Amino acid sequence: MRRRAILLLAAVLGFNGPAWAATDLAAAIKQRLVEAPVLRGEFEQSKQVQGFAKPLVSRGSFVVARERGVLWLTKTPFASQLRLTRDEIVATQNGAVAFRLDAGKEPAVRVINGLMFSLLNGDLGGLAELFKLDGTADAGKGWQLSLTPRQSALARLMSSIELSGDSYVRSIRIDEANGDRTVIRFSGQSSEPTKLSAEEAGRFDQ
């Protein structure tokens, strides 16, 4: 999951879609997923960019806090932090702000952050607004889901998103319309402790 995939050209889009009743599939997946106020885990992101010989691989950890938003902490190949809250998206590198987008200026920020939250949490209700859902839930705990954009504006940016997991989302694959592909694998997810640590809260408060 990634940059282009999510933040869309603002003039063009804004998402906001129908919250359609959960399908049987969605209900089945929802049942398997752990719902928690705070979700933490590790990620490994591999991004294949057109014109690049090697994939760009980065690793780090993430925090999804229901009340606050999402923290995406890259550790390698270099340290950086991305914070998505209700009102803004802020990227910091070496303590300096590298990028900031304000929901007051760009209303799509709220939607983007909602989408990020939904993807990491496997919140199908949120995703169904933007995508057609298709997939399978096997007899055990596993499930796969494939998402196709409902709106052509979104389709111009990404062709599909694939999700798979069990009680957590374990991997996301995003295929962009321009041929770039991003695969993110998650591991070590946990919903304990249910409160943010002082350090995590501090990152949200910055």
Added chain:
Amino acid sequence: MTSKRLIRVRAWAWLALVLAIAVHVAWLLLGNRLQLDTDVLAMLPQDERQPAVQQATRALADAAARRVVVLVGGADWTGARRGADAYAAELKKSAAPVALRYEVGDEAAGQFLDFYRAYRAQLLTPAQRRQLETQPPAALAQQAVEQLYRPVGVPRIGSFAEDPLNLFGGWLGERAADSKVRVTEGRLSVIDAGGKAYAVLLLELQNSGFSMAAQQALVPVLERAREAALATVPGLAVLNAGIPLHAAAAASQAEREIHTIGLGSLAGIVVLTLFAFNAIRPRLLVTLSICIGLLAAVSVSSLLFGKLHMITLVFGASLVGVAENYGSNYFSSRAGRPFGERFAMLAEQAPVMWLAMLTTAIGYALLALTPFPGLRQIAVFSVVGLLAAFVTTLWWFPVLDAGEMPFTRFSRWLGSRRALWPALGRNRFTLAGALLLGALLLAGAARLHADDDIRSLQNSPPALIAQQRAVGALMDMASPAQFYLVRGDTEEQVLQREEALKAAVAQAGGQAQAVSDWLPSQAQQRRDAALIGRADAAVLAAARTLLDEPLAVPAPHEFKALLPADWLAAPASEPLRHQWLGRFGDAGYASVVMLRGVTDLAALPRFAAVELTGVRWVDKVGEVSAVMARTRALMAWVIVVSYALVFAALSWRFGHRAWRALAPTLIASALALALPALAGQPLQLFNVLALLLILGMGVDYGIFMLEQPARDAIRPFLSVSLAAASTLLAFGLLALSATPALRAFGLTMLLGIGFAWALTPFFMKDKHANRTD
């Protein structure tokens, strides 16, 4: 017999003239040749008028006067969309002459992108420009790489090597942020700070719809559409905003008031006449005299000035209303005398009536000496109207009049009420009255304050104003009330001046909305292209090392200037096109730069202070308010001088008794200022205008009564009372109006005329039964 002949000749001659005037006015009206000026700034002297500013304001105002914005909001987007779809369907069904913009194809976004793609490496936002100018390539490369790894960011158009810093994406993002409106499911939408979704419907009245009637016709159509939306999804919020709605509300209110106040006052005047004279003829003749006065005024003014100002019509028509006094005096004088004596009576009354007319005309004519063309027009209009009405009274009334007219019981009763007033003198009653009056006037003077801000005349229903505010905040619309007019010899110069202006506005803490945001000057494009070219090459080289990737150098960007003609022709220019005025005036080009998000009016002086070559700050609201203030001050001086001249005219006829005719009016006017001031009402142009009328009318009361001051004289007081009652019914009832300007005018008239009538008998001394001492 010669005098009979003279009377006939005069009547026929006047008929010929009146017919000529009537034909002229009919020609003007039927051929739509009567040009009405509605712009208050046209009242200003020519050299202050600045046609360029007027042209620009009009261009903006005309566009704004056609637009209505409707927002349909729901708890979620689906509800809002379904409601708005029903709204749009109902609107289409109504076949109202409006163009609706609501559903837009997805291809619009593509067009926008495709248009700018060709110019991508020559466009920078101010922040990007600063970044490229100040940061070393190594730091920029770091950012480029960080961006590449980031899971969320601005979408990149094209490959990394072509635009490693994604400057084009950032530029497009900033353009998008210029508007809050987005496309959702092929429909215009906006999301508020709380995440509530609104569907946006943009309505534009079509050509034929640019009229009061069409604006009013729109209101029920919108109401039905609103009901259709609410029937589909109950609980939706439907917000309307737009000048046509305010105009329609004002027109409906005026109509309602004409129906209530207007009919009420007409009925009152007719009943009064019937009671006083037992006949309808006096009322018909008085009305006829005023109508002829108005026709003559319109005819002569349009011949002299080419076009008439709306304000001239409104104010002038009121001023001509003083002619009421002459008709009233004629019929009161005639009451109780044999029909055959009317010519002799008129010959006797004529000098007094002339004096009454002249004292009024003096004040009106003085308006012509002010440097304001607007006031001059009012002067000509009202003097001509007054004169024509007066001549009609003098030359036609005895001819058109018929039958005996004995005193009715009512007229005898009314006229004889005069005896109830004691005369002033050296007594306790006079002293107490004077002290009370002095205290009132002093207290009023202490609290008197002027307010010429035309916003205080704002009269729209509160609900409509609240909706307008809500829509303005949601859509973050720039206000058309204040703007900069930017002019230059060439299009390029206009754009360069815009760029300098934007920097100055940013310095002043504001945010400008300008064509050059979307269409930078060629000079700027070239500078940016050079800056981008240098930075990209360095960043790419550094990124190659950082990423350990043999990134191929892309083909160099070919500079092709984005020109105004191309931009204007592209759909991408639609949102800002109205700010580009293009070829402007006699020479050169112009554009309008607006301010966004100015909620604090106190901040306006900061922006007004921005001074640059070719740039002019235009504050229509402020300027109109200033015109009102200057007009008010000028009129006040005219009134002061009028009092002096009227006093001189009165002295010529009444000698040292002249003050007795003037004092009641002076005191009445002072009270008409002081009492509202005590109640906290500000002084406005409309109050001062009323003072001029009070002088014109009130002095007539003094003249008619001073002419025959005997306590037992019936006719003078009958005449004065009937005239005052008619005036109060015609103008004083306006105090009930909900329109602030009319209310201010009406209240002053009510107090001024009321007091002038009530005070005049106090100042008459019975001993002076004869004309002169």
